[in-house]
Amino acid sequence: MDTYLSLLAWGSGGWGDEIAAGIWLTVTLALATLPIGLVLGFFVALAKNSEEPSLKTAANIYTTLFRGLPELLTLFIIYFGLQILLRNVFTSIGLTPIEINSFVAGMIALSLVFSSFASEVFLSAFKGIASGQYEGASALGLSRLQTMRLVILPQLVRLALPGLSNLWLILLKDTSLVSVVGLSDVLRQSSIAARVSREAFFFYFVACLIYLVLSIISSVGIGRIEAWTRRGDLGR
Amino acid sequence: MTDAALPPPPPAPKGWTGARLAGHVFLGFWVLAGFAIVLGVATGWDGTFLATYGPRLIEGLKVTLWLVFWSLSIGALLSLPIAAGRMSKSRILGGFAFAWVYFFRGTPLLAQTFLVYYGAGSFSAELKALGLWDFFREAMFCAVFTFALNTSAYQAEILGGALRNVPKGQREAAAALALPRHVTFFKVILPQALIVALRPYGNEIILMIKGSAIASIITVLDLMGETRRAFSRSFDFEAYLWAAILYLVMVEILRRVWDLLEKRLTRHLQRREE
Numbered sequence: 001m002d003t004y005l006s007l008l009a010w011g012s013g014g015w016g017d018e019i020a021a022g023i024w025l026t027v028t029l030a031l032a033t034l035p036i037g038l039v040l041g042f043f044v045a046l047a048k049n050s051e052e053p054s055l056k057t058a059a060n061i062y063t064t065l066f067r068g069l070p071e072l073l074t075l076f077i078i079y080f081g082l083q084i085l086l087r088n089v090f091t092s093i094g095l096t097p098i099e100i101n102s103f104v105a106g107m108i109a110l111s112l113v114f115s116s117f118a119s120e121v122f123l124s125a126f127k128g129i130a131s132g133q134y135e136g137a138s139a140l141g142l143s144r145l146q147t148m149r150l151v152i153l154p155q156l157v158r159l160a161l162p163g164l165s166n167l168w169l170i171l172l173k174d175t176s177l178v179s180v181v182g183l184s185d186v187l188r189q190s191s192i193a194a195r196v197s198r199e200a201f202f203f204y205f206v207a208c209l210i211y212l213v214l215s216i217i218s219s220v221g222i223g224r225i226e227a228w229t230r231r232g233d234l235g236r
Numbered sequence: 237m238t239d240a241a242l243p244p245p246p247p248a249p250k251g252w253t254g255a256r257l258a259g260h261v262f263l264g265f266w267v268l269a270g271f272a273i274v275l276g277v278a279t280g281w282d283g284t285f286l287a288t289y290g291p292r293l294i295e296g297l298k299v300t301l302w303l304v305f306w307s308l309s310i311g312a313l314l315s316l317p318i319a320a321g322r323m324s325k326s327r328i329l330g331g332f333a334f335a336w337v338y339f340f341r342g343t344p345l346l347a348q349t350f351l352v353y354y355g356a357g358s359f360s361a362e363l364k365a366l367g368l369w370d371f372f373r374e375a376m377f378c379a380v381f382t383f384a385l386n387t388s389a390y391q392a393e394i395l396g397g398a399l400r401n402v403p404k405g406q407r408e409a410a411a412a413l414a415l416p417r418h419v420t421f422f423k424v425i426l427p428q429a430l431i432v433a434l435r436p437y438g439n440e441i442i443l444m445i446k447g448s449a450i451a452s453i454i455t456v457l458d459l460m461g462e463t464r465r466a467f468s469r470s471f472d473f474e475a476y477l478w479a480a481i482l483y484l485v486m487v488e489i490l491r492r493v494w495d496l497l498e499k500r501l502t503r504h505l506q507r508r509e510e
Contacts, residue, residue, distance in 0.1 A: 047262070055259030061266050068442075068487040069480055070449035072460060077476050084473055169342075176344035180453055187347055194354060201355030208343040208351060215342045 007197055008206070015193040015203070022189030023210060029106060029175050029185065034168065036111040041118025048119060049126050059119070066116035071174050074113055079105040079181050106178035114171050121163035126152075128159045158229045165222040169215050176211070186210050277474055285474050289466040293475075296462030297482055299376075303448045303458055306380050308441060311387035318392035323399070333392070340389035345447050348386055353378040353454045379451035383444065390440050398433035399425065431501050438494035442487050449483075459483070 010016040047059035066074060082100045090097040129152060137147040179188035190207035194200040321333030340348065356363060356372035363369040371377050402425050410420040452461035463479040466472070499506075 047259070050255050050259070052253070052255040052259045054263045055255055058259060058262035058266055064488075065484070068446075068484045070446040070460065070483055072449040072452070073463075073476065073479055073483060076464070077480065080467070080476065081473060173342075173344040176346045179346070187344070187350070190347075191350065191354075194350075199358065201351065201358035204347060204351040204355050208339070208347050211343045211347060212339065 004199075004202060007193070007199060007202065015189070015197070018189045018193065019186065019206070019210070022184055022186040023214075025183065026172070026175050026185045027214070029103065029110070029178065029183070030168075030172050033107050033110040033114060033171060033175075036107070037114030037118055037167075037171070038164070040111060040115035042122055044115060044119035045122030045126060048123050063116040063119055066112045067120075071109070071113050072177055072180065075106065075109040075177055075181060078109040078112070082108075102178065102181045102183045105181065106175070106183055110171060110174055110178075113174065114167060117167050117170075118164060121160050121167065122156065124163070125156045125159035129155050154229075161222075161226055161229060165218075165226075168218060168222070172214055172218065173211060273477060277477065280472070280474070285466075285470060285472050286478075289462070289470070289475065290478075292462045292466065293459065293478055293482070296457055296459040299456065299462075300445070300448050300458040300460075303376075303379060303383065303451055303456070304441070304444050307383035307387055307448070308444055310380070310384035311391055314384060314388035315391035315395055318388060319395040319399070322392060322396045337389045337392055340386050341393070345382070345386055346450050346453065349379065349382045349450055349454055352382045375451070375454045375456045379448075379454060379456050383448065383451075386447075387440060387444055390443070391437070394433050394436040394440060395429075397436075398429035401432045402428045434494070434498055434501060438490065438497075441490055445483070445486055445490070 006014055008014050008016045008019070044059050044062055047055045048063075050056060069077075079100065079102065082105060086100060087097040133151055133155070134147060137151045142150065175185060176187045179185050179191065182188075186207050190203045194203040197203065318333050318336055321329040322337065324330055324333075352372070353375060356378065360369060363372055372381075406424055406428065407420065410424045415424070448458060449460035451458050452464055455461070457465065459479055459482060463475045466475040
């Protein structure tokens, strides 16, 4: 037991600080992906909800692609594809090509996946809002932007939150894939520790526990947000 | 006044609204991207890539299907006792089933795969004594083992949720008709539960097809593994495009089949056009 604890010690003797750095990277990556994915997903949902056929088709192609591809494949396509694309573009205009950061590649890939699933959540939330809400807002003389901001969005958030919190938990787990393209997240740091210390089971188990703890913390946070969105219901 | 005789006003002309413009730009982007891909493949086309790696990709596809089939089947069997545990009144059984489901759903599949494949080495002496070492030394078996455990947790939740979804009155009515318990379960409860469970089961198969790509990281040569190998040897991006097409086709076929299945199973619920 003591030997295991010393493996997790801080500093040069143990792997505690390395793994903590990995946790930091995992959390930052997930938090950096979330807003991009949410905004993209919202606009894709708007596009799917629109009456314009070209917009609908384009949005459907987007979600079919990124919901159907394995997340790992999306990551590789973005990582290697962007690299090749940037190299070609930069050399053709006579600049030295820049290396694509694996953090950015991971963020883009995860945002694409997150947003295509989020658009489905937003879309079904849109369907849950009665058309009377739009008609009422229009009767009050609200502009389209005002209707969206003051009437639809507050209700949309409440309807979409359960689905979105599910997607957040999936996102947290999907961040582990970036360890494959060399980002030092929880899993990669644990892998290094496992290889060096030859305690593979212990370190991978610790990594699993860290993901569990992160999801428990998230659930508590999501519960608070849910209570906050429902604060209007209390009086009734 | 002759108001009533006036013809209705012509419909407002459809102009270039913002949505229309955005739609065309968005769609144009896809067309352009598709064109660029086709052009990129066509300019580098000499047929050598497919001739060299095509058969290997097909082999990889077979391995992926094999992985998915066995993982889902073993997972389905495992999910039965877990779902039963989740619904049992025993605290120990319920707690165990809950912990199982929570662990496998709360941690990344990649981490679980590493835990089994590399972690097995930590118990090599014990596993050798049990005669299981040969099993855990093989990356392919480790992948099936992990995926089966993983999907068993998800399938148990799908099954449990669907069974709980059947109204209590159905059970009571069956009891009032003096139906034996197994008849109640197989003829009354299960058919209704399956309708609810169908969609999530389909999603779980899709998740497994996509998740099975993870096996490539522990050296299994599934579709993803063969793709990575082809790319690292040829540096031809075409490899990833073929893999993407194959995965998309698999998922789309499954989705279509599932839509048909759902239509058939819920045919008594659909309004008939008279």
